[in-house]
Amino acid sequence: MTKLKSVKTPELDTKSRILQAALEAFSQSGFYGTSINSVAEAVNIKKPSLLHHFSSKEKLYGAVLESISTRLLSELEAAMASSEDEKQQMLNVMDSFYRWNKECPNETVLLLREMLDNPQRAATAHNWYLAPWLERLVELIRRGQQNGRFHELEPMAFLYNIIGAQHYFVVSLPTLKQILSASDFKALLKQQRQELKSLIELRLFK
Amino acid sequence: MTKLKSVKTPELDTKSRILQAALEAFSQSGFYGTSINSVAEAVNIKKPSLLHHFSSKEKLYGAVLESISTRLLSELEAAMASSEDEKQQMLNVMDSFYRWNKECPNETVLLLREMLDNPQRAATAHNWYLAPWLERLVELIRRGQQNGRFHELEPMAFLYNIIGAQHYFVVSLPTLKQILSASDFKALLKQQRQELKSLIELRLFK
DNA sequence: TATTCACCCTACCAACCGGTAGGTAGGCAC
DNA sequence: GTGCCTACCTACCGGTTGGTAGGGTGAATA
Structure with a gap:
């Protein structure tokens, strides 16, 4: 140990x-x-x-999960309230997600672990940590599509790829840090962020 | 247990x-x-x-990792040899990656776990399971860009997002299966695959 | 026939695990 | 003072862990 x-x-x-x-x-x-x-x-x-x-150990673990969950939820609310424009809202929420990933990589990793270790508990209906994010974003995209500002696509499939890409990138940062030089690592951080933004704008925004 | x-x-x-x-x-x-x-x-x-x-337990674990690694590598070689056309090669490799994810979700999950548990070991230079995939694909994209068939973008950043999205999707399937109805789940499987393909074609292919 | 060897077993070990029992020290209310 | 609380301690429990020692068996080898 x-x-x-x-x-x-x-x-x-x-x-x-x-x-x-x-x-x-x-x-x-x-x-x-x-x-x-x-x-x-x-x-x-x-x-x-x-x-x-x-x-008990379980209680401690549960308390940790809960503290993450509440924090994550308040982050989402703040991001959603930031704008009226669908495109800007979308970018803000993704930005908020990115900031959480960056500032609390431990939380990001732990929630992924929870999904691997305990998919049935992780999925208990409304408790799943990504559920509110996905719900709100699906609504947002649907709204944007009705307004003719977003392309027609399946919101859930699109979101899952975008969020998954971001999530995966964060949890593999420790590994990447060991493989790449410091300057390459820093450059990749920037490029990945820009690339993800490009994907959103190219595929979603009209 | x-x-x-x-x-x-x-x-x-x-x-x-x-x-x-x-x-x-x-x-x-x-x-x-x-x-x-x-x-x-x-x-x-x-x-x-x-x-x-x-x-020992460590030896057993190591043997499991190695068997996955060799298998994954041979999968890559087969996919690379399948075509001369850059676009087709790209699609074939992603297809091969997808097939591996689908047929051996256990292996996919285990390699992700290894990255979480032991980032320094997971990263031991050429042992990292994704390294050969990324290397070969980066070369492929560079070649395509020189031929004028691919858009200008940072290959590594692009690839990481695509592969990450796919990887993350696979490991969250057990959770998704518990949240969604059987028909929704099946539909999402198809949509995600199509969506990822769209992202590649839209962002990479000219 | 004698020997070796791969394979599987029972029995056991020290170390560590999560958790409990029971006690001590200090702060606060009356 | 007495009583009660929170916060922390030492000592201990039963159970499980990874790993070892050593014996039995049956098939191949000399």
Whole structure:
């Protein structure tokens, strides 16, 4: 088991520090690969003290997932409220998704892991993390198509490819970083973003 | 731990049956979530007998990865040799990638898991499973661009988005299957494939 | 016939897992 | 003071893990 680097934000209370360390651990090693002991060590407490705050490993894992989910949802709401224009709204939402990926790669990875480990739970109806994003964006595209501003295409299939491309790119960044030189890596980051934007504009916008 | 259904192909020798069961187990539960005992049970032998064929869990895991890797490589060679025309070659390779995803979702999932679990090992230079695909396709696109048959774009960024979209779609199929009705699911399968093809033709082909 | 060897087994091990029992120290209310 | 709370601790539990030791068997080899 790799030792986790300790979380150094003493201004947070213990519970938040546990959540933070757990997010990092679960995203790096997965549910089974993470021991609550290692999480406890990362926040400099003993295992029973951690279990005082979260009564079981499952509960801790659930709390991490929930904190991600609520945060992601509020991000979406903000992005949707930003504009009235369909094209701009579309770009804003994708931008918001990109920013989340970039700022919280741990969360991105963990949600993908959850989908691999537990597809049935990940899919429990409205709990699935991508569901609200897809729903809102499908509506948005349909609206744009009725207004004659978007090309005719299957919104779901299109969105899944775009979001999937972005999602996959983010989770493979650690690998790419090891393969490419620093300058190539940085260039690819920019190019991928631009390329994705081109795909959206070329395929969706009239 | 979920019990694995036993592999019922008695014509294979034990070693191959172990590999097969291990692939399924690792892809479903990951390295830490899989016990070699459960793999042994799936092929109706005891744990020490499994360890007779693969001397450790790591070795078994490595053997599974290697068998996938060699298979994937031969798939690529076949696809590249299929045509001289750049456009057709491009479509053939993507088709080959698609077929692999479809026929061996376990392998697809496992390789993604490996990237999440162990980015540094996954990236060990020429071992990375996508490296040969990307290399060959980058060359192909460059050639097409010189011939004036492909649009000017950054091959790597374009390819990563396309392959990422396909890859991500495959690993989320189990989740999607639980969310959508059977007919919607089937329709989405078709639409996504068509949509991806449209993206390639629209963005790359002149 | 004697020996080797691949294959599979039972029995066992130390290490680690998630979780519990029970106790201590300090803060706050009365 | 007493009582009660939160936060943390040490010590321990049963169960599971990856891996080892060593024995049996049957087919090939000398």
